Amino acid sequence: MDESMFTRRRYANLIQFVCFVSSLEPKNVKEALMDEAWIQEMKEELDQFIRNKVWILVPRPTYANVFVQQMQQEFEMSMVGELTYFFDLQVKQSDDGTFVSQSKYVKNLVKKFGLKNAKHTNIPTNTTLKLSKDEQAMKVDPTLYRSMIGSLLYLTASHPDIYYSVGVCARYQANPMESHISAVKRIIRYVNSTVDFGIWFSKDTNSNLVCLSDADWAGNADDRKSTSGGCFYLGNNLVSRHSKKQNCISPSTAEAEYIVVGSCLTQLLWMKQMIEDYGLI
CATH class of the missing domain: 3.10.20 (Ubiquitin-like (UB roll))
Known part of the structure; x- marks a missing residue:
């Protein structure tokens, strides 16, 4: 085996324990289809495909089985034009660099969870309050809680400032309480006040x-x-x-x-x- 490939594989295995991932992610399609939050997320992805005209759904021929085949099509970049929108990522390119944001996604997220008119906050986490299991508190709908966490995790692609806060809240997806959903709603109120935030990639x-x-x-x-x-x-x-x-x-x-x-x-x-x-x- 090539030494460089071995090195990459070794480091990749180590990094798996470094990066945060939710332990409640479904192992297969069957498990995903049993969770309303995952069904909703899949529906939103399919809706994106339709809006962007990525594919067209047609009836299956009655006289033949369906075969899955990877298809590749080459495009001339001059014909496609400059990339401005890709899977809820808004891209603004200039001579100095590229700015990536998700302002449209944020507005839809805030509206989806009924916090459009909620009071804004200038930090995503209450610095004087530490979350815990809080098992004596009132329980909340776990499906709603997981849906909120999943939506915020997708937002971290352009909002690294909420990455830690969302990660802490994600630890309590198995048994969420009122204190946990309050913390998640605070994060949503924060992103509502920072709609136009994003990541700047400088050419210099x-x-x-x-x-x-x-x-x-x-x-x-x-x-x-x-x-x-x-x-x-x-x-x-x-x-x-x-x-x-x-x-x-x-x-x-x-x-x-x-x-x-x-x-x-x-x-x-x-x-x-x-x-x-x-x-x-």
């Missing part, structure tokens, strides 16, 4: 890889575990980020910081290897 940059990392020592109120966080930049541009609860309890802030630094260095090495493989540096 360099190929230096940089990571900014931090950890909140014993920040989880349930098990006293810390949460690692990191933002990765290629020159001036944000290209990746992660937020994950650490696997062990750190007895000191120094140990919590060592763990997050180790995780970030692992991903930096993987990214460096990928960039070298593509001949960018």
Whole structure:
């Protein structure tokens, strides 16, 4: 086996434990079709296909079976034109760089969950209140809660400022309480006040890889575990980020910081290897 391929695979396996993913994601189509939130998300994706005229649904021929075949069509970029919208991502290109946002998606999200006229907030999380299991509180509809979390996770593509807050709230999808849905609604009120926020990718940059990392020592109120966080930049541009609860309890802030630094260095090495493989540096 080629050594570079082995290196990428090894780093990829390590990164799987670094990046945050929901443990409640369905394992197959059958499980997804049993969850109203996932059905709604799939319907929204299909509606996007229809609006963008990606495909046309036609009746199945009665005289033949259906075969799935990958089809490829080449386009001249001069005929297609400049990309301005792609799967709820709004793209604005200029001589200086590219700005990616989801303002239309935010407006639809806020309207969908009935918070269009709710009071705005300037930060996504209450800094004086830590979420916990809160098992004595009143339960809320888990389907609604998961739908809100899923919608916000999709929004993190252009709003990295809510990535940590949404990740913390996502931990309570199995048994959400009033305090949890209140925290999610606060995030939605925040994005409603930052509709036009997005990510700027500047052309005036360099190929230096940089990571900014931090950890909140014993920040989880349930098990006293810390949460690692990191933002990765290629020159001036944000290209990746992660937020994950650490696997062990750190007895000191120094140990919590060592763990997050180790995780970030692992991903930096993987990214460096990928960039070298593509001949960018």
